[in-house]
Amino acid sequence: MTSAVINSSVPTRDLKLPERQSVERGSTASVRSTVEGVIDDIRNRGDAAVREYSEKFDKFSAESYLLTEEQLDEIMARVPKQVIDDIVFVQEQVRVMAQKQLESLADFEIETLPGVFLGQKNVPIQAAGAYIPGGKYPLLASAHMTIITAKVAGVQRVAACTPKIRGEVPDATIAAMRLAGADEIYLLGGIQAVAAMAVGTETIRPVNMLAGPGNAFVAEAKRQLFGEVGIDLFAGPTEVLIVADEYADPFIVAVDLLSQAEHGPDSPAVLITTSEDLGRKVIEHVDKILIDMPTRDFAAVAWKDWGEVRVVETLDDAYTLADEYASEHVQILTRNPREALEKMHDYGALFLGEGTCVSYGDKVIGTNHVLPTRGAARYTGGLWVGKYLRTVTYQEVTNTESSAFFGELCGRAARVEYFEGHARSGDVRAAKYRGQKLAWSDHDFTA
Structure with a gap:
């Protein structure tokens, strides 16, 4: 969300605009400098540097950050059966979607002239690194999205890292990483985890690609390492944009906006509607819900600084304006939601109708939740099986x-x-x- 979108050519009546009207597109100078220093140090000193930064940033040091099979068994035993069962079910949904994506990619060979053969193969990368963050929340769903997708693509080795959370081992996250099929699981976070996987140390073999979300330091580390390794995408704060007409339930719209605003204080939540009455009711509901919302510390700030409610004349105007945002998540709460499939172009993922919410995509339904932010949906999609594949060609003249x-x-x-x-x-x-x-x-x- 930028000032360019606020100054759209689509006529609007704005019931709420963000108090902040521009977003930092890159990292700050201090973040860039810190990340560069850590990466260089790990490149030069390997495991010793990783251990020092883990102690400095996460207050955790270990002789080895790689979890053994015995440790993994102990962790799995601590996770409640219902949690394990839910993880297994959700991972199967992700696996089914990834498998269908893989099946949509075909190798081929054609003969263009007598004895002239041209071919294409989709070849998986050999090693991938998955980063599963653990800052504000234990994002175990990110294990499903990054690890399962890689393994379905055929990646032979997946190394996965996640940090302790408030000094505790994130049992459920590690269980998800193991059940997803990670070949190596490290209790390691932050810049030091991403850098170690990318450049390698005495005990961590380097990977060819990095995937997974993270904070500003992790995102900057991926940016600086891109080229030396591949990455899934450059991710920023979570975004949600809802297109709604007069048939939408304003209470559900309000709940869904705040469900994504709770990701962090810099998460934009935008409503574009053809109904001024609905827009005003949504604002009223948001204000009431925030009073006792457990995650209001993030959600209230995000709504205040980045929340928007904009009224347009027609749904065609709404789709045009929504495309200008090119938001990560676009939710369609209209009488005929599938119309958006034909009329919209720029989005990370579409969520169609009242029965579908962005939270399903984030947590349980099976589509990948690693998606483009900050307008990147204009030129790229999210993480999928194809990101772990290299489409290569061959030729033979006989x-x-x-x-x-x-x-x-x-x-x-x-x-x-x-x-x-x-x-x-x-x-x-x-x-x-x-x-x-x-x-x-x-x-x-x-x-």
């Missing part, structure tokens, strides 16, 4: 006449660009397969 044809064509095309070496690679094949002499060499294929 027909000599076809190779000679491409050799001549390559010679002409390369010389237009002054690439003589490229041209000669084509020349030698044309000359050899047609029994000709090269113009630029004594080598004679006519003999």
Whole structure:
């Protein structure tokens, strides 16, 4: 959410605008500097640096942060059976969705000319790092999204990190990581976890890709490490945008806005509606709900600083304005919610109708909750099986006449660009397969 959206070309009657009207698109100088220093230190000193930063930032030090099978068994035994059963069920929903995504990707091979074969393969990366945060909340659902998706894609090795929470081992989170199929589980958090997985230490082998949400320091670490390793996406604060008409229940709209505002004090919650009456009722409900909401410390600040209620003339206007936000989560509470599938384009994920809420996507329904924020939905989707795959191509020419044809064509095309070496690679094949002499060499294929 930026001032550019507030100054949209779509006519609006604004019942509530955010008290803050711009958002920091990158990290602050102090965050960037801190992260750079930690990454460099871990790159140079390995495990010793990881241990020092874990003690400094998380007040936790250990000889080894890798949990053994015995430790994992003890942790699993502490988790209530109902929690385990729920984790297993939710993970199966995520697995089913990821498997269908994988099935939608097809390898192929075509013959474009006699003996000219072009192909495509989807090849999983070999090692991925999953970061499951544990700051304000134990986000065990992030284990489902990052680890299961990687394993369904075929990633051989998934290393996963999560920190202690307020000094305690997050049993349920670790249970989720193990049940999801993580090959290595480290009780380690923050910059030091992300950096260790990316650059490697004496005891942690480096990975090829990092995935998972985190605080500003984790996000900046991923940004600085991108290129050395791949990442899922650059994630910012959670966002929700609701499009509602006069048929929506204002109480449900209010509850759903605050359900996402509780993520943190910088989480935008936006309502775009065709009904001024509904908009005013939503504001009233929000104010009442916040009075005794257990997470009001985050939700109230987020609503005050970043909350919006904007009234437009038509649903087409609402969809146009919503696309300008390109919000992470877009919830459609209208009489005909599936209309948004045809009319909207820029969003992280759509949640259609009163029976569907963003919280389902966050926690239980099976679609991936690692989604683009801060307008990134204009150019990318969220985490899915394809993020863990590399689409690679191959080519083979077995027909000599076809190779000679491409050799001549390559010679002409390369010389237009002054690439003589490229041209000669084509020349030698044309000359050899047609029994000709090269113009630029004594080598004679006519003999």
